[in-house]
Amino acid sequence: MKEICICPRLSKAMDLLGKRWTTLILYQLLEGPQRFNEIESALPISGRLLSERLKELEKEGIVERAVYSEVPVRVEYSLTEKGLALEGAIREVEKWSKIWIN
Amino acid sequence: MKEICICPRLSKAMDLLGKRWTTLILYQLLEGPQRFNEIESALPISGRLLSERLKELEKEGIVERAVYSEVPVRVEYSLTEKGLALEGAIREVEKWSKIWIN
């Protein structure tokens, strides 16, 4: 996106949040830290895309990745402060969807 | 999207709002009714996609299309009640982006 016009910050935000699955992944993580497979099971997303999205979100400082060297290995993803700050926005969409969808 | 797991309404909502440009188009329409070219100029979007998105939003009852038979023709797009109801969610993302982006 070229994000020249309009509000450039919102534009940047939507580059992230407007990507397929991103908001649903964050919504899922609002439940608390979760493992790769837990998220994968909770959403109709494939491992390929989940992996891709989590990397993007980690790079943006929205999600944190923690590896626990157990057997087998456990990897947990959680929201950072920046990620948690999105709760208000996500809840608003949830509210809207409860009223206006279907 | 298969939208089986998680909240199916949120999932459906994100099918719409999570599409590229959709939220920015709605944000732009929060300024008031606007013509095709106005929206096109305000965002770095092409006519092809703008046309596609507006049709989707119209089909979902989020946006209304009004044709005025002037010369040359004037076509205005505006938010319906359902569309206006998204303002809270969009403003929350805007707020977040002002704090956390860049």
Next chain:
DNA sequence: ATTAAATAGTTACTTTTCGTAAGTAGATAA
């Protein structure tokens, strides 16, 4: 009569992203 100008799109084509299914890696257990 022909050309130009303005708005609101549409078409054709290339590039990027997504979806699906199968495969990999590293460590243990049978």
Next chain:
DNA sequence: TTATCTACTTACGAAAAGTAACTATTTAAT
């Protein structure tokens, strides 16, 4: 040695997005 578990990665065909040029309609100008 084979199987199992988790967390990914790879390969590839399909769908969506980006870009630029083109169309339709009506009026005005040359």
